[in-house]
Amino acid sequence: MNRITRWAGMALALGMMAASGVQASEKVVRKALTDRFPGAQISSVKKTPYSGLYEVYLDGQLVYMDAKGQYVITGDVIDLKTRTNLTQARLAKLQAVDWKVFPLNNAIKSVKGKGERKLVVFSDVDCPYCRKFEAELAKVDNITVYTFLxxxxxxxxxxxxxxxxxxxxxxxxxxWDEYITKGSVPGNDGKCANPVDTTVALGNKLGVSGTPTLFFANGVRVPGMVPAAQLERLLAANAK
Known part of the structure; x- marks a missing residue:
């Protein structure tokens, strides 16, 4: 079932609830979605503080519905006053992980300055955005970085x-530095005991679909390349 058909069917199901005079609630929303889409992974249903909308975390995505159960809304909610993407901020919290899941011995550890701030990075050696991120990361001090290949x-x-x-x-x-900056491949056959396959399995389990993907000390993830100034803000906001 494609996404448009799926959401159209969901809207129809919720619209039928509204027509019957049933007021939406977290339990009602969950039951309606479960009945209509039994295979869907509904992780949470929560009333939002804006416009009477309900937030549904479904199959790793956030969608919204109105209080009467008549409409399903997809897309991002933006606070125009603060220019904050509320959907992405909420997703970051919902997708946060416990740092205990990271076998840090399987990462390349780099310490700059006192290394008081912590960051996990899932990086593909041939990803151009990972190279750009490394250039930005070089501008940041007082950080310990765990790079998972x-x-x-x-x-x-x-x-x-x-x-x-x-x-x-x-x-x-x-x-790592010489390959990322110069493309110099180490002169060995790569047949030592290594954690690459284990890291791939972990990334798949965590839903890491692109690189770089960053995980901060409180478990919040941020996908994609971020400039140094933004990284500084994220490190401050997501300190454990």
Whole structure:
């Protein structure tokens, strides 16, 4: 079922509720969606503080419905006064993870300054946005970065092998930096014991679909390349 058909069917189901005079509530919304879409993963239903809308976290997405159950709304809610994307901010909290899930020994650890601030990065060695992010990251001080080598083979066929070679280098930090900045591939066969496959499995489990993907100390994730100034704000906002 494509997305448009799915949401159209959902709107029809909720519209029938409104026609019968049933006022929407969190329980009513959940039951209606469960009855109409039994295979859907409805993680939460919550009334929002704006415009009487209900927030539904469904299959990893946020959608909204009105208090009467007549409409389903997809897309982002923006606070024009603060220019804040409320949907993305809420998703970041909903998708936050416990840092205990990260086997930090399977990451390349880099400490700058006192290293008081913590950041996990899932990075594909051949991802151009990861290279741009590394250039921005170089401008940030007082941080400990755990880089998990997360090759997306469908996009970058050589990334798996290169990731293993970087891990197998005698100096992983140097190998990572030289490949990201110069494209220099380490001179080994990549056949040492390495965590690349384990990292790929973990990333898939966490729903990491692109790189770079950042995880802050409180577990909040932010997908995509962010400039240094924005990274500083995110580190401050998401300190544990």
């Amino acid at each position: 997360y090759p997306i083979e469908g996009l970058h066929p050589k990334a798996v092998q290169t990731s293993k070679q970087i891990w197998c280098a005698s100096d992983r930090n140097k190998a």
